Each structure stands twice: as structure tokens, then as C-alpha cells.
Amino acid sequence: MLFNSFDFFIFLPIVLILYWVLVKNIRLQNILLLVASYVFYGWWDWRFLSLIALSTITDYIVGFRIQNASTQYVKKRWLWVSIVFNIGLLGFFKYFNFFIDSWVDLLASIGYQSQNVWMLNILLPVGISFYTFQTMSYSIDIYKGKLKPTKNFIAFAAFVSFFPQLVAGPIERATNLLPQFLKKREFTYKAFSYGIKLMIWGFFLKLVVADRAAIYVNAVFNNIENHDGLSFIVATLFFAFQIYGDFAGYSLIAIGTAKLFGFDLMTNFRRPYFSASVGEFWTRWHISLSTWFRDYLYIPLGGNRVVKSRWLFNLFITFLISGLWHGANWTFVIWGALNGIYLIIEALLFKKNRKGLLNVFVTFCLINFAWIFFRANTLENAIYIIRDIFTTPGRLYIGSGDDIAASLYATLAIMILLVIETKKEYFNRIFSISKNKLEVVRLTGYALVVFIILYFGVFGESQFIYFQF
Amino acid sequence: MIKKDYKISLLKIVKFLIILLIVDFALGTISQYVFFNQKTGKYARATHAIEKTEAKVLIFGSSHAHRHYIPEVLEKELQTSSYNAGAEGQQLLYHSALQKMILKRTKPDVIILNVDEDFLYGSQAAYDRLSDLHPYYANHREDLKPILEQQSRFVDFKLFFKSYQTNSTLVHAIRYYLSPQIDFKGYRPLYGKLSASNKLKMVETDEIETVIDQNFVTGFKSFIAKAKDNNIKLVMVTSPNLVQVDHTNNKSLSMITEIIKNEQVTFIDFFNSKQFLNRYELFHDSSHLNNDGATLFSSLLAEEIKKMKL
Numbered sequence: 186m187l188f189n190s191f192d193f194f195i196f197l198p199i200v201l202i203l204y205w206v207l208v209k210n211i212r213l214q215n216i217l218l219l220v221a222s223y224v225f226y227g228w229w230d231w232r233f234l235s236l237i238a239l240s241t242i243t244d245y246i247v248g249f250r251i252q253n254a255s256t257q258y259v260k261k262r263w264l265w266v267s268i269v270f271n272i273g274l275l276g277f278f279k280y281f282n283f284f285i286d287s288w289v290d291l292l293a294s295i296g297y298q299s300q301n302v303w304m305l306n307i308l309l310p311v312g313i314s315f316y317t318f319q320t321m322s323y324s325i326d327i328y329k330g331k332l333k334p335t336k337n338f339i340a341f342a343a344f345v346s347f348f349p350q351l352v353a354g355p356i357e358r359a360t361n362l363l364p365q366f367l368k369k370r371e372f373t374y375k376a377f378s379y380g381i382k383l384m385i386w387g388f389f390l391k392l393v394v395a396d397r398a399a400i401y402v403n404a405v406f407n408n409i410e411n412h413d414g415l416s417f418i419v420a421t422l423f424f425a426f427q428i429y430g431d432f433a434g435y436s437l438i439a440i441g442t443a444k445l446f447g448f449d450l451m452t453n454f455r456r457p458y459f460s461a462s463v464g465e466f467w468t469r470w471h472i473s474l475s476t477w478f479r480d481y482l483y484i485p486l487g488g489n490r491v492v493k494s495r496w497l498f499n500l501f502i503t504f505l506i507s508g509l510w511h512g513a514n515w516t517f518v519i520w521g522a523l524n525g526i527y528l529i530i531e532a533l534l535f536k537k538n539r540k541g542l543l544n545v546f547v548t549f550c551l552i553n554f555a556w557i558f559f560r561a562n563t564l565e566n567a568i569y570i571i572r573d574i575f576t577t578p579g580r581l582y583i584g585s586g587d588d589i590a591a592s593l594y595a596t597l598a599i600m601i602l603l604v605i606e607t608k609k610e611y612f613n614r615i616f617s618i619s620k621n622k623l624e625v626v627r628l629t630g631y632a633l634v635v636f637i638i639l640y641f642g643v644f645g646e647s648q649f650i651y652f653q654f
Numbered sequence: 655m656i657k658k659d660y661k662i663s664l665l666k667i668v669k670f671l672i673i674l675l676i677v678d679f680a681l682g683t684i685s686q687y688v689f690f691n692q693k694t695g696k697y698a699r700a701t702h703a704i705e706k707t708e709a710k711v712l713i714f715g716s717s718h719a720h721r722h723y724i725p726e727v728l729e730k731e732l733q734t735s736s737y738n739a740g741a742e743g744q745q746l747l748y749h750s751a752l753q754k755m756i757l758k759r760t761k762p763d764v765i766i767l768n769v770d771e772d773f774l775y776g777s778q779a780a781y782d783r784l785s786d787l788h789p790y791y792a793n794h795r796e797d798l799k800p801i802l803e804q805q806s807r808f809v810d811f812k813l814f815f816k817s818y819q820t821n822s823t824l825v826h827a828i829r830y831y832l833s834p835q836i837d838f839k840g841y842r843p844l845y846g847k848l849s850a851s852n853k854l855k856m857v858e859t860d861e862i863e864t865v866i867d868q869n870f871v872t873g874f875k876s877f878i879a880k881a882k883d884n885n886i887k888l889v890m891v892t893s894p895n896l897v898q899v900d901h902t903n904n905k906s907l908s909m910i911t912e913i914i915k916n917e918q919v920t921f922i923d924f925f926n927s928k929q930f931l932n933r934y935e936l937f938h939d940s941s942h943l944n945n946d947g948a949t950l951f952s953s954l955l956a957e958e959i960k961k962m963k964l
Contacts, residue, residue, distance in 0.1 A: 191808045205660075374659040378666060590825035625673070628666075632674040636681055639817040640824075644806075645782060 186228035188438045189391055189644075196225065201445055205372055215366055218343045218446070225348035226311070233310035236274060241345045243270050244320040248334030248341075251327045260328055267324035271317040278310055283513030312352030314510055318477055320345050323359035325481055332360050340366035349442040353435050355453040355473035362450070370447030380444030382619065383437045385634050390434030392642030394602055397595035398427035400643075401584060402560065409566055413579020417570045421553050424560045426599045429458070432471065458552075459610045461544035462535070463527040466552055474510070478503050497532065501525035511559070516567055520558040527551055594641050601637075682816020688827050689789050689820045695830035696741060697789070697823060699840050704755045704790060709737035712756065713840070714749045714877075715768030717742040718893040721942050722768065724952040725839035731956030734763065738840030745780035746773050746873040747801050751787050753877055754797040757884050764887045764959070767877060771892070771899075771925070774874065774906040776867035781805045788819045804869050843945035844938035848896070866905060874910065878917050889920045889959065894930035894951060896937050901925065922958050929954065 186192050200221045207213045227234050243266070250263040276284075323341075326332040335341050344363045350356075405412050405420035412420075436453035443450045453473050460466035467475045479488075486499040501522070508521015554571075561567035573579070584592045608615075618630035692698040703712070711734055713723045719740030728736040739752060749767065756762075784805045791798050791813045802809045813819055835842070881888040890910075901907050914921045929950070930936055936947030943951055 191806075191811065372659055372663075374662040374666070377659070377663045590822060590829070593825050594822065624669070628670050628673045629677065631670065632677040635674055636677050636817050639678070639815050640681070640685065640821055642821070644812070644818075644821070 186225045188435065188442075189388065192228065196221075197442065197445075204446055208370075208372065211367075211369055212339065214370070215337075215339045215343045218348070218366075219339060219346060222343065222346040222348035222351060226346065226351060229311050229352075233313075236278075236310055236313065237316060237346050237351075238342075240271060240274065240317060240320050241342045243267065244324050244345070245334075245338060245341050247324050248327050251324060252334045264324055264328045267321055271321045275313060275317050278313055280509075280513045287515075315354050315356055316345060316351060318356050318474075319359075322356075322477065322481065323363070326359050332363070335363060335367065337367060347443070347448070349439040349446075349448075350450055353432070353439070354471075355436055355439065355451050356477050357450060357473065358477075362448070365448050372447060376444045376447060380441040382631065383441030383444065385631055385638075387434045387437030387439075387441060388638055388642075389598075389634055390430040390437065390602070392434075392638055392644065393430075393598045394595070395427045395430030395434060396643035396645070397591055397598055397641070398423040398430065400591035401595060402427050404584065405582060406560055406562065406566075406570075409569055409573075412573075412582055413577045414574040415578045415580065416582040417557075417574050419581060421557055421560070421570075423595060423599075424556055425458070425549075425553050426595075426602065428556070428559070429454070430598075430602070456606045456610050458549055459545055459606070460548050461539045461541060462531055462548055463524065463551060464531055464537075465539075466548060467524070467528075474507070478507050482506065497529045500528050500532065504528065515564045516558045516561055519564065519567070520555050523555045523558065527555075598641065678815050678817050682819065685820040685824065686789065686816060689823050692827050692830060694834040694836065695826055696786070697826060698830070699739070699837060700741065700752065700786070700790075703737060703739040703752065703840070704794075705759070707737040707739075707756070708735065708760055709839075710734040710763040711736040711766065712762045712764070713738045713740055713766045713768065714753060715740045715766075716744055716770055717942065718770060719766075719768035720840070720842060721844050721938075722893050722948045722951050723766065723955070724841050724843075724948050726841075727949060727952035728956050731953060732959060736839065738837075740768065740840065741786070743779070743783055744786070745770075745777060745783075746870045746877065747780060747784060747804065748787065750873040750877045750880070751784075751798055751801045753880055755790060755794045757880060757886075758794070758797065761884055762886060764889060765881050766889045766891055766955075769890050769892050769910055771901055771904050771907040771910075772864070774866050774870045774909055775864040776870075780870070785821065788813060788821065789823065791819055792816075801873075841948070843948060844942055845945055846938055847944060848934045848937040848939060864906065866909060871909065871913075874913060875917075878913070878919055882917075887920070889922060890914050891922045891955060892925045894924040894927045894936075894943065894947070896930065896932065896934070896940055898926055898931060920962060922955065924951065924954075 186196060200217065204214055204217055207217060223234055223237075226237065247263050247267040250266075251260050254260040254263060323332070323344075327334055341363065344357075344359065344366050347357075347362070402420050402424045405416050406424070409417075433454040440450045440453070451473055453471060455469040455472070457466050457469035460469055483499055483503040486502065487495055488499060489496045491499070502525075504521045504525030505518065506521070508517045508519070508524070511517040511520070557570055558564075558567045561570060583589055619627060621627050621630075689697060690701055692701070709725070711725075711728055711732060713719050713725070713736070715723075717740070720738060720742055721740075723738050723740065725736035725738050728734075739756070741748060741752070753765070781804065784802055787798055787802060791802070791809075799809055802813075806812065878888060911921070924930070930943075930947065933947075936943055936950060938944040938947075
């Protein structure tokens, strides 16, 4: 089920009302959340519910095995069971064909042509990268002694499949989210209204910014032979806001929805395009994933508490794997590697905590350059685009027919977004409709945002980009 | 404490919804005023066809209808009034909806539907573009609801908001206010000739990846039935093409011609017409006639209609 579908607008109030009716019984609330989450996911494809169930059962058992293991060696073995199982699921459903394909290409490059290539027609289960990482964090945290396994299977299953963040995050840590399933949730007006506000802004980001920008981006990136450098630059800039609107929008809707149920999820984006360095960007962009990789990959590799060359290697390998996490395509691997290289250069040549608008601008350009690889359909396309940007400016494509309007709406939406985020970033204390003393002013402000969504939004029930990851 | 928070939340939601409805009504009304007062552009043409035209010969169809049928030529030859209600990029469901809305107000003598060979093949774009009908929903709910429900469920809920009814129409209105899009009774000529040096091969219709959409078949039949119910003479016409095309494997066209035959509708076929084949000077591009081509085509069509004494 998509957040931007009418099914969800019927589903959410029903679940929400039932949930608060059951406020005196946590167990029944958790059962309701579990059933609702499976319905939410099954709406897309019920067959893959079995994967979530398997992942849930495996890590539930592994958690106890780790806790009860008599020696460190046994603990480690059980941890590997969780890692191998979850990474195995990911590897099979997401990367099997990619690795086979890449292997065949590698053999072909040294002159060996494979006659029979064994490929599988595999459908990628939505959100598999997210919930496998979430369940793995549970086992790892128990292994590290940060968490005790829960006996409450329903609460654990509800934690793994919690529908607001099941398919595209934020990737929650068991230490933060699981305890919330074990204690009584209180309904408060403050949390409820804050949740609604986050959802409204999330829908603005998705329907007005991301889906409008997507029309121009797709027109250019999917027909590169008909476009030149200038159009590629504009399309890349639009893509920067498309992916931000899409993913940050999803995260806000997820966090807002969770708030309605009395849960606190972690912040996933903090105005990332105002970062003054790539390092800072990664503390503001997809925070739940970057901190996951920091805690469960970068630090176990040694982090920065090793010799310099090893530290730089740790940085690079973390981002390379992060790239691969995003998709089974060399474009994502290069994107990850590029970010790793940026960070290595920053670590070697620049001082920490850089500030200033020039640094913000340079960082934005670097991030945009990397986005070309992220969005391009193939590596060859990305190279074609970059070559054209530097050699063939050509004419700027402004769209044809209704696409012109779409480009203008996208530009307008991006400008609104930039004004609001600039205010929040640099002038947070001055003028705020949401903090106005008059209730009617506050409510009119939110009503105007809903009006903008209804009037300028794209209502095609389009998928969120991160669903494919 | 919790009960108090429930009450406050409920009260705030009610207040918010009231303010939202006021905002939607106020700004939505302005938006609708802007929409329905456009003088040129695709929406102005559709609004004119729905609300004003009294033409006795009405033309429906996609860009081929819009760009090929010159009402002034038809009027001169047939000695009656004519309006081109063709809409670029639109397909059968849209034409069927437009026909229903027009026929509620006026009864032309003749309806011409320009038939594209791929009219019955499934197309997501055909569904997406039905949003062009949203502004008319409030006044034509009973005609539009069954058609728009094929695009999206909960039509009544979505289109309850005035602002959503005119979603994404503002730039169009401003654009054609600043730079009017001139038309001649709905017809917009294309100029320029296709270069003969662009050698075009004989095109074989690829029917492998095309699937008939039953909603479009129903829409096509409904278009015919509506004309018959209103005792309006219906003429199905195919537009000329530049290069010889083999349509024997085109399931959509085969089904269209079968329905036309079964329903005993007049069919004037200009596909592969020798008067147009390989005449580059009559085409703007490989699919559309230029103004010279449209003039010739409209004259030939008028002659055919006269011969049939419709």
C-alpha cells in the first residue's frame, strides 16, 4: 500500500481508531499493529509476507541463542546465522542476477563467452533492504550487550513489520523502537498534531516537489540521445530535489504516522543540501542508514581509530557497500565509491567543521555530480551525460506540451521548499506560522499547504523511489 | 487526561477541516473562474464545445482530428455549421465523455469520429489524461463518473475539493492568456512540409506487445450507441497516411472495423489513400497533414459525405 494512495487514507483512520480504542491493552494494540502491517505490506504482494515472517522468526530465535550462549564463540556463531540469513535473503532477491550478469561480463572481457547463462526471473520484494537491516541490528545489539532479547514475540514481530517504516525506513534500531512496543503508549494532542503536520509536509515534498520534478527528470534521463549538456544539468538539479522530496517526504510521512500511534522514530533528513562538506551531508542525509553503516560496518572495521591508510580504506569500503545497498547496478556502486572518494579527499586536504556559503555551494555541486550516476539508467548513460555536460551545452529542453507546465510547477515547488528550508536553517527564530499565537493563522497556514498539494500535486499514486531499494 | 487530549484533537481536526473547506472553496472558486474564462488553448476549446457550440457537424478524435478537419471547408461544402472538438493526445474514453457532455445540451446532425488504428490498445496515458475532464465534473457528474472511475477509484472524494478539480491548470491558463493559441473553430493548422529526403519505409504494424483494453472497446461502443440514441448520423473516418501501411495484423483496427460493420455505421476509410500516399508536400510530419493536406482531406471528406446524402 502506498502512502499516496486513497487505500491508505481509508486504512489509516480505521487502524488508528481501533488502536486507540484498545489503549488499555498493549498486547491487543500490538496484535492490531502486526495485522495492520501485514495487510499494509500484503496489499502490494502477499507472497513476500513469508520473507518478513521468516526474518522475524529467525532473529527472534537467534536473539535468545546469542543471549544464552555459553561462550563468545557460540554467540558469534549465532550472530552469523542472523547475518548470513538476512544478507542471504538480500543477496538472492536483490543481487543474484546482478552478480551473475557481472560475472558473465567479466568472463566476456577476457574472451570467454558463456553460452548458457543461468538467470532467474526474480521480483524484488519491496523494502527488503530496510527490514533485513532492521532485524539484523536487533541480533547485533544483543551480541554487543546493548539489548536483551524480548520474550514478547508479538511485540517483536510488530517491531520488525511496523508499517509506517517497513518499506522505506527510517531503519530503526531495536534499542530505540522495540522498547516502545513493550510499554504503554499514551495518546497526546501534542504528538498527534505534530504527526499530522509532519505528514502534510511529507505529502508536499512527495506530491508537489518530487513527482513534479520527476516529469522533467524522466523526460531527459530516459531519452539522453535527444538532449544536451544544459538539459542534463537542469535535470540533475531537478533530480537532486526529486530524490530529496521523495525520500524525505516518505520519511516524514512515516515519522508522522508513527507519531499518531504514539511512537517516536528517528529523524532521517536534516536539510542536507545546506551541508558545507560531504562529510556533513552524510550526517544529514538518510541518517538512519548512514548511522547504521557507521555503527555496524565502519566502527567494527576500526573506524578512525586505526592507522590513517586503514581509516581511509574503512571510509571507502563503507560507502562502496552503501552504494551497492541502494541497488544492484554498477551505477550505484560508482555513486557510493564517488562519495567515498569525496570523503577521503576531505579527510586528507581539508579541516573539519567547514562553514560558509561557498562550501555549501561546492558540496551541493559535488553531491549533484554523484547523483548523475545514481539516476542514470546505465553506466554508459552516466558517462554520456557527463561528457555532454562538459563538451556540448546545446539547447535547454524546457518540455513540450503539458511538460512545460510540469517544469514550471516543479521550479515553483523547489523555490517554496528552498525558502522554507533556508528560513529553518538560518533564520529559525523569526516569523513562523506554526508558532503563531492565533490558532486561526496556524490552521490557515496548514490549510494553504494542503491547498497547494491539491492544486499543484501529482496524483498518479506513483511509487516512492526508495521502494526499489 | 487522555480523554481531554482526544477531545482537543477531535476539535482541532474539525476546525482544521472547516478552514480547509473555506480555503478550498475560496481559492478553488477563483481557480475555476480562471479556468472557465480561458479564451484559447485546449481547455477553452473543450469548454466551448461543451457549453457553447451549436454546430451541426461535430468532429471528435485525437490530434489527427484536431489537425486534419477544417470546419470552414466542411461548412462551405456541406452548407452547414461545424466545430472541431478534437483533442490532442486524447483517446476513446475522453471522446466518449466529451460527446456525452455535449449531447446533453445540443444535438448536432452529424458526428464525425476520426478513428486511430491503435484506439483500442491499452494505454496508461489515455487514462492519465482523463484528468482534463476533472474541471467539468461538478456539472456533469453522472456522465463523467463511470468514465473517471476507470482512471481512479474514489472519484467523488477526490473531486470533492474544488482545488483538485482544476489541479495543474493555472500555468496553462496564464500561458495562453499571455500568448493566445489561435484556432479556427477548433482546428489548428500545421505548417511546413515534410522533407522528401526523409525516406520512410513501409511500416508494418507491430501487434506483438499490444493488448486490447476492454474499457476502450466499451467506450467505442458507447460512443456509437449515444449517437444512435440521439438519432445523430455518425461517420467514422480514418485519416490519410504518408507511406503505405499494412494493417492486416492490427488487432485494434480489425476490431474497430468489425464493430463498425456490426453496428452499421458509415465508414469512410482514408488509410493508404492514393491521393495522399508519398505526397510529402501534404504532410507536416509522418503522421499529421499540414494545412494544405488538411484542406484537401476536408474537401474530399465533404464530397464523400455529400455523396452519401447524410
